[in-house]
Amino acid sequence: MTTKVAKRIAILTSGGDVPGLNACIRAVALAAERSGFSIVGVAHGYDGLIDGEFLHLETEVLRAAVPRGGTILRSARSKRFTTAEGRAEAAKQLRAAHIDSLVVIGGDGSLTGAAAFAAEHGFAVMGIPKTIDNDVEGTDVCIGFDTAVNTAMQAIDRIRDTADSHARIFAVEVMGRDSGYLAWAAGMAGAADGILIPETDADWRSLEEKLKERHKTRTGSLLVVVAEGDETGGAAPVAKRLQAAFPEESIGLCVLGHTQRGGSPTASDRILATRFAVAAVDAIAAGKSGMMTALVGDDIRLVPIASVRRRPLALTPERLRLMEILI
């Protein structure tokens, strides 16, 4: 005779926060409850795991947090969890609290750390990918990307208002140290006149020609979107190049910065977060571990965390070609 033991799940958010985390935390909590599991929040990411910062998650607080950016669990980048001692301490804390399963919402680094921990200490671990860079291998989309794109696009729309009034030229920097996906999306949606991203060799001469052509024939503004990590070095050096190309103009420079990490999450981010959450709890219920939820096409799937890494070429050829045609 076997007794089915109800699971006890801990949930934490790790690394840079993004909009949509709260919808994910809430859905994990509700799905856990529906499956007859108990749920515990962990504050401050892996550091909180090591320090045993466990929180009761109240339904009403979770619900009220859905429209909010950030994470009610707070987040952190933990150095201690990268050490064997730190992970051992975390395992001790989880066992003391009778927790057997862990859901980690994080980027590629946080998730591989989770998998290592699972293997090392025998907990069930499920990962949920989040990053505004949208560059986690195995999933088409990560939580936070859609909101960040809309925030950057709205900023570009605003800059366009004033740029058009004076027919000015602007370089606008969008976040993305290694990935240009966010800059690509914000630039395409914002009808930019140029998009410079690390995924492509910036053919500056060809872009300069296009800009000069447009500058000649029309009165509107010119707006070049630059990914933080583009090989040109970002919007500041691009503004200098623009100044050299258009010496008679006063070139504008805008670095969108951390505004792109906050704000009320879009519907798409809230719903994706919810789908991922339910899939993660389903996987735990089915006895799985070491997997990450993923969106592949329209389907939610599970992929091994072991294979998770940065996706260097997240932009499909079809998307890259759009730039050639529209710009």
Next chain:
Amino acid sequence: MTTKVAKRIAILTSGGDVPGLNACIRAVALAAERSGFSIVGVAHGYDGLIDGEFLHLETEVLRAAVPRGGTILRSARSKRFTTAEGRAEAAKQLRAAHIDSLVVIGGDGSLTGAAAFAAEHGFAVMGIPKTIDNDVEGTDVCIGFDTAVNTAMQAIDRIRDTADSHARIFAVEVMGRDSGYLAWAAGMAGAADGILIPETDADWRSLEEKLKERHKTRTGSLLVVVAEGDETGGAAPVAKRLQAAFPEESIGLCVLGHTQRGGSPTASDRILATRFAVAAVDAIAAGKSGMMTALVGDDIRLVPIASVRRRPLALTPERLRLMEILI
């Protein structure tokens, strides 16, 4: 020896307008230019086709329209185009203007009309699906849906602010005469306490029980999202049922209405519109006709317009199950 004749494409928007149409019109125009084709706008949908209301599309005007809701081409629901005489007149106008190809952005009705016209009069016709109901067979997503979901969700977020302050109960009606997709998405994203859609038999008794349970144990508000076309008859009758169930409470009623059709399009709608536009022009360049652009998973595909119709069960089982778990 063959001479490749450059094509001349007309573009029109038909049926109810949605946010994202302007990004689509612009991208069709730019893609046509890149392919060496000429492009003509048609005002007022099929009526404008019959009346020969052809417009020059200026690059700068198109660019400035991208962040705007509505359609710079205006739209209409044409009765004349449903007659053979009307379509014959439209064909005459196109020929007189040396137009050989037509791109129609519309719902299922507008697109099947386009296909009939193509077959009848020998024009190349490409369809691009748009509807906030997101219920066109063959494509996972239509232009306009994402913006409408976000608009409805933001309205729900606002109602929640005041409802929570008074622990009030609200019925909120979301557009969708035949489809509950928009209501589902806005309700899920808005963390609704109930979602009533035509796709499911509203199990009113079970919902009432849940609401009563929550009403007992907490001080927050209760918010029921109802699709316009739900078999309960919409938010007004649902508000009455809620009043009967909670006689001591003052039930709020909100019909979101046409605000859901307007507003600046989201990044997702602008980008989808751009992808569809380029695919439609590519298809014309490849000599295709009678096809609709579609998003299937992450891919842009072409499906025969002949097979296009309302998609009665657009919500996947995975999505329907989310309601059971989260509500």
Next chain:
Amino acid sequence: MTTKVAKRIAILTSGGDVPGLNACIRAVALAAERSGFSIVGVAHGYDGLIDGEFLHLETEVLRAAVPRGGTILRSARSKRFTTAEGRAEAAKQLRAAHIDSLVVIGGDGSLTGAAAFAAEHGFAVMGIPKTIDNDVEGTDVCIGFDTAVNTAMQAIDRIRDTADSHARIFAVEVMGRDSGYLAWAAGMAGAADGILIPETDADWRSLEEKLKERHKTRTGSLLVVVAEGDETGGAAPVAKRLQAAFPEESIGLCVLGHTQRGGSPTASDRILATRFAVAAVDAIAAGKSGMMTALVGDDIRLVPIASVRRRPLALTPERLRLMEILI
């Protein structure tokens, strides 16, 4: 020798909630602290006073609430407080908690209740006016008005997008049972083609003529904004009149409803709330009671609550004349 006794202030929100209340609550708390007073929150308005629902106000929670609509103290319309027994019970609770001063954020009804209570039971009471109707005598502006105007205006902007695409005619209802200030402001800001408010005798014939003239000469939409309390009976009867005037058109109808009460408060509302809060605490520190904070021109002043009532003609002649010129 006299000992200056530090005061202990309770704060509550009463009546319908509006955006900006949280900024006000926070500023009262911080200003009280700076003056060396202690501060206590009261939940659920006057009902919470009677029931002794006193809350500790945490600095960090207050700060996080500033961008949120609604009130973290919750609100209510109390019947019990209208009775002498209720007020006596409230006084007992306050005394038991060693509270000597009360700040009430409310509409004209809530504030006159506060003044009666002050006179009856010998507490220091200060009132702060809030209402999206902006119709409290003695102050030019109340907390909540600016946000509600912007929310209604943005909804009108959205409706205009779709209305323009189809050259449709819409009647849009804005809140305001007795006052047309909100409808006036949203209509003026939204460039409405007609504004119907209780402050003016709706000269329907003249409006109809103007609308017919515009309908003749142009292709754009027509949008009539109607205050809930207009003598026409609101947007539904106006839509019927419009239908009779334009029998060939399909008239749209939109009731903006409770979305106008929620949302993140505008800067103007947050700052006004802060100015009022500091003035209220200053007044308590100066030994005053029975007064309401007011904005008169650019200055914050105090007016006796005794003189507070609904302001039937809040719209100045200069503002009313704007309608004649712009519409």
Next chain:
Amino acid sequence: MTTKVAKRIAILTSGGDVPGLNACIRAVALAAERSGFSIVGVAHGYDGLIDGEFLHLETEVLRAAVPRGGTILRSARSKRFTTAEGRAEAAKQLRAAHIDSLVVIGGDGSLTGAAAFAAEHGFAVMGIPKTIDNDVEGTDVCIGFDTAVNTAMQAIDRIRDTADSHARIFAVEVMGRDSGYLAWAAGMAGAADGILIPETDADWRSLEEKLKERHKTRTGSLLVVVAEGDETGGAAPVAKRLQAAFPEESIGLCVLGHTQRGGSPTASDRILATRFAVAAVDAIAAGKSGMMTALVGDDIRLVPIASVRRRPLALTPERLRLMEILI
């Protein structure tokens, strides 16, 4: 017997654009029509005056522009108009077009230029003040200020989301080379932990102490808003000081930049623009010239342009004191 000659008014926008200009242009046009005057738009500010770039203003285009940032007339900073030759040429162009009156929407520099022109060449000139710095002497508020405050505040709200998740410290730079009004308002509305503006001697030591105190006792973020023109040198040097004060923290830096100049104008800006516009046309109808419209308290007044200059101390003592209490 005298014949009343109908006036012909030209309108232009000069200097940096702000949200709200389009509502102003439209209202000037409608008010002029109502007064029986004719109206002409001038493109590109004073440069367009010199070059005779006169435009017909269409009612429908004006109406559609009301919700848009920027100016449909485009704007410029004209060097030529600062010369006697340039102004003589402008006068010639106006006479050739039978224009006798000029409405200029601009900052203090543009308006004093307009007054000089009026005196020199005998045209009726009315000025309307606009600037996001809100520092024009004689008026409490200028067009564009309210929108810019809300834009900056919303950016601060977003940064707070992510800053709170990591308990991070940020320096945020708000526009204002000579004036701290915008930074003050955005910082107060955004519940900043510090506000550094040129109007006050930054008592850095005292602010640092407060920040250290808060950093000790709580887990939330710290956010310091810095005006571009603060004597500290802006957000970058402030971030360095913060880094020195909190060596163990990673200090964030955000320069909001030109996003603050664009976006859909708030209701308050649209209505103020409309009130100013009607007052300007009224003044022209009454034979006045050389005056600027102004908001004084709740009233619209006229002040001589001759007395217009930058208002170095726009922030009232009451407003400055709010900082001391709330921060």
